[in-house]
Each structure stands twice: as C-alpha cells, then as structure tokens.
Amino acid sequence: MIIGLTYNLKGDYGGTSGPEDSEAEFDSEETIENLVFALKRCGYDVIRLPYEPDLLDRLRREKPDLVFNIAEGLGGRNRESLVPAILEFLKIPYIGSDPLTLGLALDKATAKVLVAAHGIPTPRFLKIESPGELSFDGRCIFNYAQNLHSLNFPLFVKPNCEGSSKGIQNSSKVDNLPGLLDKVELITKVYRQPALIEEFLDGREFSIGIIGNEELIAFPILEVEPGYQVEAGGFVYSYETKSRNLERFICPASIPRDLEDKIRAIACRAHRVLGCRDFSRIDVRLDSRGNPYFLEANPLPGLSQVSLFPLVASAAGLSFVELINRIVSIAIERLKKEREAFEGGPEVCGLEMADVPQDYRYKRAQEVR
Ligand SMILES: Nc1ncnc2c1ncn2[C@@H]1O[C@H](COP(=O)(O)OP(=O)(O)OP(=O)(O)O)[C@@H](O)[C@H]1O
Numbered sequence: 078m079i080i081g082l083t084y085n086l087k088g089d090y091g092g093t094s095g096p097e098d099s100e101a102e103f104d105s106e107e108t109i110e111n112l113v114f115a116l117k118r119c120g121y122d123v124i125r126l127p128y129e130p131d132l133l134d135r136l137r138r139e140k141p142d143l144v145f146n147i148a149e150g151l152g153g154r155n156r157e158s159l160v161p162a163i164l165e166f167l168k169i170p171y172i173g174s175d176p177l178t179l180g181l182a183l184d185k186a187t188a189k190v191l192v193a194a195h196g197i198p199t200p201r202f203l204k205i206e207s208p209g210e211l212s213f214d215g216r217c218i219f220n221y222a223q224n225l226h227s228l229n230f231p232l233f234v235k236p237n238c239e240g241s242s243k244g245i246q247n248s249s250k251v252d253n254l255p256g257l258l259d260k261v262e263l264i265t266k267v268y269r270q271p272a273l274i275e276e277f278l279d280g281r282e283f284s285i286g287i288i289g290n291e292e293l294i295a296f297p298i299l300e301v302e303p304g305y306q307v308e309a310g311g312f313v314y315s316y317e318t319k320s321r322n323l324e325r326f327i328c329p330a331s332i333p334r335d336l337e338d339k340i341r342a343i344a345c346r347a348h349r350v351l352g353c354r355d356f357s358r359i360d361v362r363l364d365s366r367g368n369p370y371f372l373e374a375n376p377l378p379g380l381s382q383v384s385l386f387p388l389v390a391s392a393a394g395l396s397f398v399e400l401i402n403r404i405v406s407i408a409i410e411r412l413k414k415e416r417e418a419f420e421g422g423p424e425v426c427g428l429e430m431a432d433v434p435q436d437y438r439y440k441r442a443q444e445v446r
C-alpha cells in the first residue's frame with residue numbers, strides 16, 4: 078500500500094516580504110522525514126508530495142492508495158481545504174478532516190458561531206475588517222456593521238484565519254481603545270485579513286488531543302504555562318513564547334476531576350460539531366472564575382518533534398510511530414465504513430497495521446512532567 082504524504086515545506090516558497098512568522102505553519106524537513114520514517118515503520122511505502130505547482134499532475138500520475146495530508150496550502154482562508162478538495166476531485170482517499178471542516182476551523186469566527194450554537198462556551202467576540210467599524214462608549218466596544226455584541230476590556234486581538242500563533246503577540250492582549258485600534262490595524266494591514274476581537278480569558282490554558290471518529294479518545298489534557306515571570310492572568314501563548322521555547326508543559330494537567338470532565342467534554346463536542354475526522358487538537362482556556370471555554374480547533378495539528386499533539390500522545394504512552402499508526406488505522410476504518418455506506422466512494426486497500434516495536438517511543442515522554 079502506497080501512502081502519499083502531502084505537505085508544505087518551510088523555505089519552499091521563495092522567502093517572504095511578510096512578517097517574521099510568515100512560514101510558521103509550514104513543516105520542517107525533519108518533521109517530514111520523521112513522518113516518512115514512521116509510515117515506513119508501519120509497513121507502508123511512502124511517496125513525498127510537496128505542495129508545488131505539479132501536485133495535481135503527480136497525484137494523477139502516481140495514484141497513491143491513501144494520502145496522509147498535512148498540507149497547509151497557500152494563501153487565503155481556504156488554503157487548508159485545497160489539497161483535500163483536489164483529493165476528493167481525484168477520488169483519492171485521505172487521512173484527516175475534509176475541506177469544509179478545515180475551512181471552518183481556520184475561519185475562527187465561523188467556528189465560534191457554530192460551536193456557540195451548540196451550547197459550547199466560547200469568548201464573546203467581534204470580527205471586523207477595519208478599525209473604522211468600531212465605536213466605543215467609554216466602557217464597551219460596538220461594531221456598527223454587526224451590531225450584535227458589546228465587549229468589555231481587556232480584549233484579545235488576533236488574525237481571524239491563522240494558526241501556529243501567527244499574528245499572536247504578548248501585546249495581543251489590549252486594555253484600551255488605542256491599543257485595540259493599533260492591533261486591528263496591524264492585523265488588517267500586515268496579515269491582510271479580518272481581526273477577531275475576543276474578551277480576554279485570564280485563566281489557565283489547556284490543549285486536548287483527540288483521535289477517533291464514532292468513538293473518540295481524548296489524550297491526557299496538557300496545560301501550557303509561562304516558563305518565565307508573567308503578571309497573574311496575563312500569559313499569552315504567543316509566537317514569541319513559542320519560538321523561544323519560553324513555555325512549560327504539564328501533561329497530564331493537575332486539575333480536579335470535574336474540571337477535567339468539563340474540558341474533555343468541550344473538546345470532544347467541538348471536534349464533533351466542527352466535523353473533525355481522525356484526529357484534532359482543541360485549545361481551551363479558563364476565565365477568572367475557572368470556567369472553561371473553547372478557544373479554537375486544529376484539525377491539522379502540528380506533528381513536529383516539539384508539537385503538542387505528539388507530546389500528549391506520548392503522555393498516553395504512544396510513541397510517534399504508534400501515534401501515526403493509530404491515526405492511519407482510524408482513517409482506514411472510517412474509509413471502509415464510508416465505502417460500505419456510499420456505493421461509489423473511493424476504493425480503500427485492505428491493510429492490517431503491523432505492531433510497532435516499543436523501542437521507538439519518543440524520548441520526550443520522559444520530559445513531560
Ligand atoms: N480570548 C483569549 N483570551 C486569552 N488568551 C487568548 C485568547 N485567544 C487566544 N489567546 C492566546 O493566544 C494563543 C493563540 O491563540 P489561538 O489558539 O487562537 O491561535 P493559533 O495561532 O491558532 O494557535 P495554534 O498555535 O494552537 O494553532 C492561545 O493559545 C492563548 O494563549
């Protein structure tokens with residue numbers, strides 16, 4: 078069985094004139110090599126399929142039996158949907174979420190509307206295209222165009238359609254109108270997209286890795302903490318923090334059982350409401366009273382050596398190879414069921430996963446406190 082690995086490689090897109098985090102969402106050569114290694118250890122043949130102009134031709138010509146898609150695509154809010162859409166056009170089965178879910182999750186405001194409609198708590202927000210849309214009555218922020226909500230400071234301003242902490246800075250938390258307008262200007266001008274303004278949640282932060290479809294497995298909950306001195310309630314898991322490794326992870330998080338249940342429920346319900354498939358990572362944060370809220374969903378979670386998803390899997394005792402093995406098996410099982418349910422769906426080669434030797438467990442498992 079041949080698995081095609083679709084991805085965007087850092088450095089493949091001619092450098093950039095944009096902000097320093099422009100390439101943050103793309104994968105390194107090391108990550109691709111680790112994935113190729115893991116898939117081969119699981120018994121598959123692998124072809125590398127970088128996101129390049131000839132991708133469509135190569136997919137047609139090389140016809141992989143299954144695609145492991147981690148391509149982020151290029152440009153605009155539909156970028157993550159592009160490769161899965163091409164795969165559907167070519168009737169090539171693939172691992173992971175479909176174009177609609179990837180687009181939905183990338184457009185954070187749309188994802189929030191959907192999860193909120195299903196009763197999942199998420200911070201109140203406005204999405205705006207330019208600073209001119211805002212008005213302030215001394216206490217609350219209004220938006221003329223939507224006129225739906227009013228928000229109270231402190232607020233958090235982020236790009237509506239980014240991931241990998243792009244456009245997220247320690248200063249993304251704003252306490253007053255001039256600060257807010259500055260951030261909105263930065264996001265609309267530099268990141269060239271709408272700004273998402275949310276009420277700031279000043280509590281602890283968690284991330285939940287999920288695998289599965291009909292039955293979901295949530296890995297141990299991970300807490301992200303500042304690894305440096307920060308004023309109480311002021312921590313932001315920003316690009317600066319991430320790129321300088323200034324965070325600390327605690328997995329499993331040390332939290333009471335009832336909070337753990339609530340956080341898991343939010344994550345699993347969000348995964349389902351957004352239609353995530355096979356695997357995802359959901360970010361959750363607490364308010365000052367300790368109530369958990371959905372922040373955002375990552376149906377294409379990072380799979381690098383320092384990404385949270387392999388880390389939470391390692392806390393559950395899964396090595397990287399075992400994790401990839403599980404994801405592929407879960408996808409194959411789903412595809413087989415889809416094939417049974419819908420005549421004419423993509424063909425899926427039958428394949429039973431080989432047992433993966435224990436000696437490939439991640440060393441990082443021991444590093445997790
Ligand atoms: N409403 C909020 N209140 C407090 N902090 C927030 C809020 N929204 C975002 N943050 C902070 O900013 C960080 C990044 O936000 P978010 O998860 O939305 O961005 P992202 O770039 O998609 O993340 P990822 O790197 O997980 O893809 C969060 O982990 C959190 O620390």
Ligand SMILES: [Mg+2]
Pocket residue numbers: 360373
């Ligand atoms: Mg996040």
